[in-house]
Amino acid sequence: MTDLPAPGAEADPSAQALADALPEIRSAKTRGWAFCALIVAVSAVLLILLSGVEGSFQWVIIILFMGGFGLVSIHAWVRKQHERAVMPVIARAFGLGYVKSPKDFYPTLPKNFIPQGGQRSVDDMMSGTVAGRSFRFAECKTETGGKNSSTLFQGLVLEVRASGSVPEFIIASEKETKGFLFFKGKVQVEGMELIRQSTGSDGQTYGLWSRPGGPRPMAGLDAFMDRIIALGPRVLGSATLYSLVSTGQYYYVSLRHKRDLYRIGGLFADETEVMSNVRMAARELGHPIELAAEILRAEEALLAAK
Structure with missing residues (x-):
């Protein structure tokens, strides 16, 4: 299913990343x-x-x-230097490309599946292929901006190329699509109709929306939704599903979490702690890769049911 090399026991990506980055890690800490x-x-x-x-x-x-x-500020700077040293090595171990702060990620995302906000940031974008399909993912954060800025969304966003044979639809947590008075929901479903609701593995109620005359007659779409919202910690890790959008050409999936996924090192971290951070980052990195594979498996079943 996957074109990505799975690092074996003889090539531990954590140990390799630490070994390759150790001189830079020590240098950053000394300067700090x-x-x-x-x-x-x-x-x-x-x-x-x-x-x-x-x-x-x-x-x-x-x-x-x-x-x-x-x-x-120095502590934060040292941590960033450690992450810059380690993350490209871990990404290469999984056969992924790596860009620390990409400029072209947010502009390509649909406008309706995560809050836009007044201030946006993207970190640690990685890209590769699964079953011949390109995919990429990055940590994204949107805030209201301004003096008293608050976080609207923090999590991971995954983009996977679709087969081109699936219709447009949205799967999202019901509470994120509901507006209040004059305020719209964080996930925009205007002009779409609710086809189905179901409860996910996290206990949240999710809805399936489509364009009028869209995928309603398409057999297997209910099973696609059930498969996606049933994904648990094995695939999602500590994150929870926020929304999934199909544009016909791509799938976009947003996962919400409350912390940085790849926090490595820092001013007070010794090499044992850094190694623990690196191992955690390598485990977290496996989740979006597995999620991309699961989406394509769900798509395969969907197309087979047409």
């Missing part, structure tokens, strides 16, 4: 601690200079705040 020492030294000198100055309490607070902010 050097920057921390510099911030602490500068802050200490400023505090000493202000110690005898009357009315300097406000400046002391500002210096402590700026110093703390600098240390937190």
Whole structure:
């Protein structure tokens, strides 16, 4: 089913990733601690200079705040450097291409299956092929933007090329399609009709929407929906299904989760902890690959039922 090489026991992607990236991991951590020492030294000198100055309490607070902010920023920078060093190696072990911050991912997504928001970010895009079909996935986050920005969607988005023989439809959590007063639902289903509802493995109610005159007569679509919403932790990991859109040419699947999937290392992480993070990232990486394969299996059954 898959064109991707499954790393065997003799080629542990976690161990290989850590071995290849270890020099850069150590270098980033050393530079991070050097920057921390510099911030602490500068802050200490400023505090000493202000110690005898009357009315300097406000400046002391500002210096402590700026110093703390600098240390937190350095920790985040070190983690990003560790991720940049490790993730391409893990991706290659699975036969995937890797782009840290792609610019062309969001513009190709349908406008109706995740909230658009005023601020969007995409990280860790990977691409490959399954059963001769191209697929790619990335971590996506949309926020309202502005001074009091809040998160509208955080999760993983998967794009899989379809056979071209399936109609347009949407499968989405019912609560995400419901609007409130003048506000629309986060998943847009305007101009579509609800064909069916069913409960998924996570206990949520999902709906199947299509264009009027669309896939209603298509046999096997109910089974396609049941198969997708029944996918559990073996395929989805710690994520939950948010929505699936078929455009006829591509399937787009959004999975919601509340944390970064590939958090690796950091200023205080030793090599044992980094290895644990790398192993976790490798396990998480297997889920969207398996999901792409499951979608194509469901499509195969759908087309066979026509």
